[in-house]
Amino acid sequence: MNDQDLISKKDLLELTGISYGQLYRWKRKNLIPEDWFIRKSTFTGQETFFPRQSILSRIDKIVHMKDDLSLDELADVFSPNVNDLMLTSLQIKERNIVSVEAIGFYMEQQGASGTYSFQAILSMYILDKLLQTGEMTLDEGKGLLQTLHDHYPKVQGKPCRIVFFRKMGASGFVLVSNPSELFFESRIRVVVSISIAECVEQLNMKLTSS
Incomplete structure (x- = not known):
């Protein structure tokens, strides 16, 4: 994945209008996979980046579905327990x-x-x-x-x-x-x-x- 496929945390928060707290709450609830938080070295030090297409699509779904489903229910949608299916x-x-x-x-x-x-x-x-x-x-x-x-x-x-x-x-x-x-x-x-x-x-x- 090249840098054009990534979006920084700062740009993500500005583009989507969500807060730092929301982002990490959704992470704790397993709505956003741990693997999507990518640490990279930049000229200002270590920064967090995300796969652009995946994270923007996921946040859009969370924002539009969270009024109808609880965060736990959303976690089941995004991280299904499929082992027994x-x-x-x-x-x-x-x-x-x-x-x-x-x-x-x-x-x-x-x-x-x-x-x-x-x-x-x-x-x-x-x-x-x-x-x-x-x-x-x-x-x-x-x-x-x-x-x-x-x-x-x-x-x-x-x-x-x-x-x-x-x-x-x-x-x-x-x-x-x-x-x-x-x-x-x-x-x-x-x-x-x-x-x-x-x-x-x-x-x-x-x-x-x-």
């Missing part, structure tokens, strides 16, 4: 969590099962998300599912991104932990870079509202 393919379809096509393709590639864990449903959700944009083909979706299957457990719970790239007609995926910088040779085109944390949040919102 298991849904059948029929439940996933009936609750309109992902498309029928994404469920079917996942089952073809990863094998059918009686029930599916949150990680499996998350993989279906990300697959569906990329297919819906038209940027990724079903054949490329095989690489996405394999990358998530092989490597997501290593970074689960940490800020990370799935990066989809192409080079001279070939495509690939990289799962990278934040904060980090990722540089490609000039012939590689990054098609899309998706925050896994945001996908987890979006999926949980669908699960709790459906």
